[in-house]
Amino acid sequence: MAAMEPIGDFIEKLERELDMIEPGTLKPDVNYRSIPNWSSMYALIIVALCETEYDVAVTGEDLRKCNTVSDLYELVASRK
Amino acid sequence: MKYFFVQRVFGVDEWSIKKGFPDRPERPDETMPNVRTFTLPMGAKIGAISYYLPEKVYSNVDFFKDFPDSLGSSLEKTGVIERHIIGADETASDMAEKAALKLFSEHQIDPQSIDFLILCNLEPDYYTPATSAVLHGKLGLPEHCGVLDYNHGCSAYIYGIGMAEGAMLTSGAKRVLLLTTSALTHTFHPKDKSSKFIFGDAASATIIDATDTGMIGPYIYGTDGRGFNRIIKEDGGARNPITDESQKEITDEYGNTTSRGSFYMNGNSVFLFTLKKVPQMIAQLLAKAGLQTEDIDQFVFHQPNEFLNETLRKKIGIPEEKFIHHFARTGNTVQATIPICLHKLREDGKLKPGTTALLAGFGVGLSWNCVIARF
Numbered sequence: 102m103a104a105m106e107p108i109g110d111f112i113e114k115l116e117r118e119l120d121m122i123e124p125g126t127l128k129p130d131v132n133y134r135s136i137p138n139w140s141s142m143y144a145l146i147i148v149a150l151c152e153t154e155y156d157v158a159v160t161g162e163d164l165r166k167c168n169t170v171s172d173l174y175e176l177v178a179s180r181k
Numbered sequence: 182m183k184y185f186f187v188q189r190v191f192g193v194d195e196w197s198i199k200k201g202f203p204d205r206p207e208r209p210d211e212t213m214p215n216v217r218t219f220t221l222p223m224g225a226k227i228g229a230i231s232y233y234l235p236e237k238v239y240s241n242v243d244f245f246k247d248f249p250d251s252l253g254s255s256l257e258k259t260g261v262i263e264r265h266i267i268g269a270d271e272t273a274s275d276m277a278e279k280a281a282l283k284l285f286s287e288h289q290i291d292p293q294s295i296d297f298l299i300l301c302n303l304e305p306d307y308y309t310p311a312t313s314a315v316l317h318g319k320l321g322l323p324e325h326c327g328v329l330d331y332n333h334g335c336s337a338y339i340y341g342i343g344m345a346e347g348a349m350l351t352s353g354a355k356r357v358l359l360l361t362t363s364a365l366t367h368t369f370h371p372k373d374k375s376s377k378f379i380f381g382d383a384a385s386a387t388i389i390d391a392t393d394t395g396m397i398g399p400y401i402y403g404t405d406g407r408g409f410n411r412i413i414k415e416d417g418g419a420r421n422p423i424t425d426e427s428q429k430e431i432t433d434e435y436g437n438t439t440s441r442g443s444f445y446m447n448g449n450s451v452f453l454f455t456l457k458k459v460p461q462m463i464a465q466l467l468a469k470a471g472l473q474t475e476d477i478d479q480f481v482f483h484q485p486n487e488f489l490n491e492t493l494r495k496k497i498g499i500p501e502e503k504f505i506h507h508f509a510r511t512g513n514t515v516q517a518t519i520p521i522c523l524h525k526l527r528e529d530g531k532l533k534p535g536t537t538a539l540l541a542g543f544g545v546g547l548s549w550n551c552v553i554a555r556f
Contacts, residue, residue, distance in 0.1 A: 119255075141375060141435040141448045142255040142488070148449060149492040152456050161449030165434070 105155075105178035112170060118150050119143060129171035151177055224395025225346050225357075227554055228388035229288035230524045232517055233280040234265040235382050248374050250436075256378045260487025264381025264512030267364040273304040274312045276384035277362040281320055284358075284386035292321045296354035298328045299344055301337040301361040301516045305330065316360070327352060334412070335483045335544025337361055337516035338385075339552050342540075343400055345389040357389040361516035365444065368414050372430070372438035375448065379486060381512030385520040396555040401466045403458065408547035411450050415441040451544070452489060458549050459541060460497045466539065466551045474498060477553075479526060479538040484508035484518040532556045 105111075112127050119127075122136055136143065144164055151159040157180040159173075167173045240263040245252055267276060277300060284290055298320075300313040307315070313328035322328075327348060333340050338361065345357035362384035369376045389397075416427040427442030439445045459482075467473060480499050482490055487506050494504045507525045508518060519540055526532045534556060541551040 138251075138253045138255070139435070140251075140255060141433070141437060142258055144435065144449055145452050145488065146255070146258070148452055149456070149488070152453075153492060153495055158453060158457070160453060161447070164449070 105174075105181050108171060108174045111174050111177070114150060114154060115147070115170070118146050127170050129174070130169050132168050133170055133173065134168075147173070155181055157181055224392050224397060225342075225349060225389050226392045226396040227342065227523065227556070228390045229284060229290060230385065230387045230520045230527070231280055231284035231287050232383055232385040232521050232524060233276055233283055234511060235267045235271060235276060237266045237268060238263050239266050239377075239381075241378075244374075244378055247377075251374050251378075256374070258488045259379055260506060260509055261379060261381075261512045262509045264366075265383060266366050267382040271364075272306060273302050273362040273364040273384075274300075274306050274316060276364065276382065277302065277312075277360040277386075278316055278319055280362070280384035280386040281316070281358065281360055284388065285320075288388070290388060293323050294356050295320075295322050295326055295358045297326055297345070297348040297352065297357045298322060299341050299348070299357060299359045300328070300330050301333060301341055301359075302330060303332050303334070304362075304364055304367065313360075322358075327354070333548060334363075334515050334546070335485065335518075336542035336546065336548040336550045338387075338483075338519040339400065339540055339542045339550040340402075341387075341516075342389060342397060342552065342554075343402075343550075346397065349391045355391045359387040359389055361385045361520070363515040363517060365515055368444040370430070370439040370443035373443060375437050376439075376444055376446065379513050381514050383511055383514035383517040383521070385514075385517040387520050397552060399466065399469045400552045401462050401469065401550060403462055403549045405454075405458075405547045408450075408454065411447045411454070411547060412445070412545040414444050417442055451547075454547055455485075455489060455543055456492065456496065458547075459493055459543050462543075462549050462551050463497055463539065463541065466553065470553050472537075472553070476537060477539045478503060478536045479531060480504050481519055481522045481526070481538055481540045483542045483544065484522065485513045485544060 108129055116122060116124050116127055148159050151157045155177050157177050163176060167176055285292060298313050298317055300316060302312055306312045311328060311330040313330045317326060317328050341359040345359055348354045348357055364382050365380050366382050415421055417423050423442055428440055430438050430440055432438045480503055484490065490506060505522050505526060507522050511521060514521065519542065536556040538554045538556065539551060540554055543549040
């Protein structure tokens with residue numbers, strides 16, 4: 102498993118990709134599904150980010166099992 | 182009299198026996214004036230392309246009036262601004278006919294020069310006969326012209342080109358007309374926001390001409406039939422007839438609604454499949470062709486979603502200037518996305534002679550294919 106960057110950097114990248122949300126919205130304990138207008142596009146953006154930035158495959162099922170931003174971060178870190 | 186037995190049993194004339202049947206290339210035949218001497222074609226090239234968009238436009242403004250809750254849901258990241266919707270009095274085959282007529286008039290193509298017609302269509306006019314047979318009559322194609330229907334989706338165009346080459350090899354056809362048509366909007370549930378945003382209807386018409394030097398190929402084809410239900414219209418075919426269950430609304434975790442009798446796509450899993458398979462098949466094709474990414478002048482991908490294609494472009498490492506995004510004013514037109522892009526590239530002078538393009542289709546089936554096409 103390669104070293105994973107700190108959660109702060111992960112969140113920064115997420116917020117950049119989900120460019121329609123306010124920076125600072127995503128804290129580690131935030132349930133990402135509570136983001137306003139959470140849609141299937143958002144889920145795809147997260148999947149794409151994990152794939153291109155971290156080379157990690159994240160399925161719809163995985164997203165369903167994660168609740169918070171930090172759960173997502175742990176999942177990606179564990180698969181790197 | 183010598184050949185009496187053979188003639189009677191096999192019904193073959195004396196001339197053929199003397200010449201050594203079944204090949205009889207020198208025989209002049211008044212009933213098939215356009216059939217040239219059968220010489221094995223060395224290859225084919227993509228010729229003239231036209232396409233037809235139905236009149237009615239459904240813009241993003243219209244969409245957000247219908248679905249105000251979707252504002253800010255980042256559907257715009259898919260890249261679509263407007264899409265065309267098939268008319269109430271049009272069938273999918275009508276659109277294909279119009280695309281063909283446009284091709285004939287825009288490029289001065291004589292219908293009598295067509296040796297084979299291939300049609301990709303998910304909505305046949307009749308259970309039988311093939312819709313391509315009906316179109317043959319409407320377009321006034323010659324009698325020696327073969328016709329074929331097939332019903333692929335996103336991977337259709339490259340299958341069509343491959344089969345066009347097959348028609349050339351088997352029948353000596355010198356000119357094939359490949360038509361595609363998509364009226365997918367017919368299948369959407371009224372509350373299926375995603376599909377209504379992404380897809381548009383259209384038909385395309387392409388001429389494929391036989392050449393002395395092969396300009397198309399190699400090809401890669403791939404399928405994963407276990408994924409057949411990731412993009413599907415479940416009910417209404419032979420497997421699941423329409424019942425009361427077919428109307429029942431099914432809403433997913435993102436608030437998108439469909440039903441068994443309507444079109445369904447598992448966005449996440451198709452996205453993942455694409456991200457995995459497309460780079461793989463591009464690498465396989467380049468290896469098969471003995472080429473590198475740098476040798477390709479234009480990558481022409483099926484256009485399902487700009488965000489997806491950008492992700493693919495970055496993953497494969499294709500420079501922006503070699504990768505076309507062109508579906509904002511049509512939406513995802515399924516089989517027509519690639520020919521519409523080729524048309525645009527030609528208009529912009531990017532398909533000059535000597536250009537090497539890589540065409541790639543991927544999606545429903547699950548099915549994927551790609552081919553090198555030289556211009």
